[in-house]
Amino acid sequence: xxxxxxxxxxxxxxxxxxxxxxxxxxxxxxxxxxxxxxxxxxxxxxxxxxxxxxxxxxxxxxxxxxxxxxxxxxxxxxxxxxxxxxxxxxxxxxxxxxxxxxxxxxxxxxxxxxxxxxxxxx
Numbered sequence: 001x002x003x004x005x006x007x008x009x010x011x012x013x014x015x016x017x018x019x020x021x022x023x024x025x026x027x028x029x030x031x032x033x034x035x036x037x038x039x040x041x042x043x044x045x046x047x048x049x050x051x052x053x054x055x056x057x058x059x060x061x062x063x064x065x066x067x068x069x070x071x072x073x074x075x076x077x078x079x080x081x082x083x084x085x086x087x088x089x090x091x092x093x094x095x096x097x098x099x100x101x102x103x104x105x106x107x108x109x110x111x112x113x114x115x116x117x118x119x120x121x122x
Contacts, residue, residue: 003042004063005033007056027051029083031064044081054086061089 008030015025026047033040044066046054056062065085070077 001068002063002065003031003033004035005031005040005042005061007058007060007062008032008041010056010058013051024048025051027054029056031062042081044083046083050082050084054083056086056088063087063089 011028011030013025013027015023017023024047026045028043028045030041030043033042044064063086064083066081066083068079068081070079072078
């Protein structure tokens with residue numbers, strides 16, 4: 001899933017150690033999506049390695065790609081929005097023109113050269 005908007009909050013990194021003794025860390029952000037009639041705010045988390053790979057700043061326009069996960073604890077359900085990739089737009093760039101991607105992101109295919117019908121064998 002994906003959503004685009006402006007980063008309005010960047011919370012401090014949180015880290016700890018699990019019951020199994022494994023170290024963990026996460027960064028949380030809030031994105032405001034202004035498409036549609038009413039603005040929507042979405043809080044999301046960058047967990048583990050993604051906390052290091054994805055570094056967003058307040059005021060940046062970004063498209064985030066995420067998974068939604070719910071878990072039960074003591075009869076209550078909790079839902080996380082976990083970001084695994086973020087594309088950030090350059091300030092003043094036209095809409096839809098991302099300039100930076102999270103490390104490990106797949107680059108877009110190269111543009112095909114303009115020309116006649118001779119370029120393809122079929």
